[in-house]
Amino acid sequence: MRFLISALTIACLTLGAQAQDKTITIASTTSTQDSGLFNHLLPAFKAKTGIDVKVIAQGTGQALDTARRGDADVVFVHAKAAEEKFLAEGFGVKRFDVMYNDFVLVGPAADPAGIKGSKDIVASLKTIQAKASPFVSRGDKSGTHLAELDLWKAAGLDPAGAKADWYKEIGQGMGAALNTSKAMGAYLLSDRATWISFKGKDGLAIAVEGDTKLFNQYGVMLVNPAKHPHVKADLGQAFVDYVISAEGQKVIADYRIEGQQLFFPNAAK
Template structure:
């Protein structure tokens, strides 16, 4: 009888261990987590696929580096230039468009730089620099940070002259950056999804939006198992496939905050 119980315990443990093994690690951006998107999406995927997902939410640059080290099975990020470099290095199997939203310039309603209502993002940045109005930069090599730096460059603004004066890099994610901007009545560039989920707005509001240069595309890639044999290829690919499937795309479209859609699916079927 004891032997039967022992065998049963071993089989039960094996079953549990096997189920626990069906876990993948996704290195992604802070915006997908802090916007609440993953909290909405992942239970739907886990129920459909029987695969658990552990998310490491960092800036896009860090997420891609995690993939380069083989410490993630999938990367889900939003910096096309960096993603293309990742693919050219052979670090990913294939890149897929998943969804998009846009960036916005947030600032105090008092708007000392007088940018409210404008659609030209580079004009807005030049006005902020000219006014030496406080600006919070994530400074974390994220997709948002990379987009911000490209826009300052297009605006012809030399940031070195403003550092530690009106331009402040904090090396943190979108949520902390928004909190700091709220507490100091500063400007910043935010993805719309995290902004819509952000509660501690204080005197902040969207002041500049609608410029096509503020388009924000997200992509997903399975980390290349030929470089990193520990990658959980089958379950990682299942997550990628689900995101770009009609069910995954419908789920993304269905995620709303206050009745407003945060992300817009655009995978190619």
């Protein structure tokens, strides 16, 4: 009842909440937001189409759930298996590859596990396990977390299941995980984009990079209007079309921090 009263009262407080004319909501990941890609991409999209985009940055799992509930028009995430499940459930219209970046294994600059410079992520994870070096896991069902679990699986290990005491699941976003591993002197898996734009790198360094297993694919999907009729299908589709168009792909490729390209467009031509 109080909600109703609040709502009625708030209705009088014009906060511009109903300014929904040309606006879409995108459920995306912390990596795309924290890396600053959206700050670069969205103004270009707005200039082209006049559409405002509101980004909810969550872990991939949570972003997909937000879309499942019908609280977003488009999902833009990076966990292919979870995305395909979302599609199979009928919540998405069609999935498009957009771009990739890669994951890097970040660790203390002092490199206690002695794996720095390795190009073999699987071997490095085995070393971490053998030396019981502290390792921070996102533990939040994000795309990065799912990728990390896949890598442990490829190494034939299951520290999460074994509840190893050197393996810390923190249940937070990428930046928080970087802050945590810095404080704990632990290794962790990060997407490169967040790592490059992360402001508190001192004391941390890349230990392992360049393994093809660290490939990180992003996909985009329109939320199915058949499931959620209020989805702004036309405007949402315009965003999907834009990011996979030659123009959108170039904008993505042009995004650089400190001279480094963060995302590599690879939409099907």
